[in-house]
Amino acid sequence: MNFIKSLVLVAVLCCFSCSNAQQKDGLTTPKPHVENNNSITLASKVKLYSKKLGEERELLISLPENYSQEIQNYPVIFVMDADHMAMFELTRSINNLLAETDFMPKSIIVGLTNNGNLNNRFQMTSGANRGSGFYENKAPDYLHFLQHVVIPYVKKNYRVANHKTIIGLSPSNGPLHEAFYNQPNIFDSYIFLAADLYFNYSKSQSKGEKLMEAMKDKSHSKATVYLGMGSKDVDFNQKWGTQFSEYEAQLIAAKNENIRFKFEIIEGDGHYEMAAKGIKNAFKHIYSEDIWNRQNIYHLNRGTTPVDIKKHFDRLSVHYGFDIFPPESKIESQTRALLRWGSPENLTTAISLLTQAIEYYPNSASLHLILAEGYQKSNDTNMAKRYLNKAKELANKFTIKNHIWFSKKLTELSQ
Structure with missing residues (x-):
């Protein structure tokens, strides 16, 4: 009898293992769950499976107010680590404010959650960096998931314009680095918050040095880049602020017209709290006044x-x-x-x-x-x-x- 039970158990486990092995990238929940408040869609929740990551990830998707009655296509803002530090809510609220006051267009906000895992999984460097085992080198896998699963899903199901922005915060800047260096045609704008450029990209090059190399490259696709840091990080290590200024000077001297950039140290804010001002200032850089020129248009x-x-x-x-x-x-x-x-x-x-x-x-x-x-x-x-x-x-x-x-x-x- 025990032998028969054992056989049944093995068969069940084999079936379970096979079903997981055969699972493909894509939708794992049959219908997005929508949370809304009258005409304002707060968020749709949908789970997509990634073979690269070996797990499913929940997306948070916020549509502009009156999406169902309007006819235009909307730019998309992708938020890494959306369930960390209220990043999704911050991005959505700031976009609503700036769109309503005509500083930027209404946008679709797509948040990629991290399943409650350490946000260091977004990092692109390995455990050798800072002697830490938390840096799991998953940035290429996240970017693959974005490019081949998330973006096609969003394009298929929503009215999206051909303009994509990606936002990262500290470790979750990893996919931004990966995209900017290796897949520069995926995104139009990059928002690096708590931009830790001082850590290693490789044994011979820091992330800042690698990023400057790419931003100086005049064959690089056109892009808008915002890099922000809290002043309390600079207080902690003055070298980081000096490097920030040096990188900015290098790019000014390079005169690469394909890259619009802004470096900013936000006074009085720490590593994570700088995100609120950083997101707002980054959006106003992407849709800058010298281009937008909104001051007198309604007079x-x-x-x-x-x-x-x-x-x-x-x-x-x-x-x-x-x-x-x-x-x-x-x-x-x-x-x-x-x-x-x-x-x-x-x-x-x-x-x-x-x-x-x-x-x-x-x-x-x-x-x-x-x-x-x-x-x-x-x-x-x-x-x-x-x-x-x-x-x-x-x-x-x-x-x-x-x-x-x-x-x-x-x-x-x-x-």
Whole structure:
């Protein structure tokens, strides 16, 4: 009897072992679990299997507000070690803030979790580094997982633009180094937080020396790079701050137009706490003011026209390689102000801008309602009725952000 039980146990174990051995890269949960709050999707959770890592990994995926009713494709931001130091939540919140205030586009945030393991698994150097056994040299495997499993999954399931940013923090900068040196066409922008350039890349070269070599290479793909460090790290070892400054000077002298870079030591912050300011400053480097030039673009009462706004965002779209739209909230606030002022010129400008904006946001009930008001104030009853009916139709399909204002205005225009 014991012999039979033993045979059964061996058979079960063999089946289990074979099923694991045959498991392929890809989706392991049949349907992403979604956590949301009304129209704001906080995160989808999905597990993907990696043969290289020999395990499955959970992805956290945050979509922009109103994703389901908008039509554009969005740039993607990949966050390494997303479940460590609130990196995923930080990235998502800062993107929401800067997108709403028109400092950067809305983005899809994809976080790669580390299954509660030591984040040093992301590191690219081996146990010989610093005499530590924690550095497991998994960076190439993580990059393979990103390139061949995660990115294809995201492309297949979401509306993504052809622009990808990757963020690492301290040890989880490993895949960023690996990509920048060996697979430079995967990502467009790199954010190295707590950039520990002073540790070894090889026995003869530090990570900083290797990175500078690659960043000086004028045949390297175009890229935007942010390297940040907390001042408390410099206080701990002054040599690290000196190296940081020397590397920056080397790159300035190299004049490689393919690489836009920013070095920053964030005053008063330590190794990990610098991440909040670092992420914000990195985004404002990628979408820098000298390119974005957002200061006066909405001043419709100072000579800016709807045509100027369209040309501005067309120019940005060409520069970054994907469609960039003016924030709906900006259009809404500007046109509501124009309608309050009420002069014939303001009404004409508001109608022109709203008509243009509806091409960007064809499912916006609010923009249709404001346009109906514009036509009503211009005494064009037929057009007012047309856009009022469309606003009602869209309101029944999609969530209205400012529901109280919308209901009040809808009642007022329907009388």
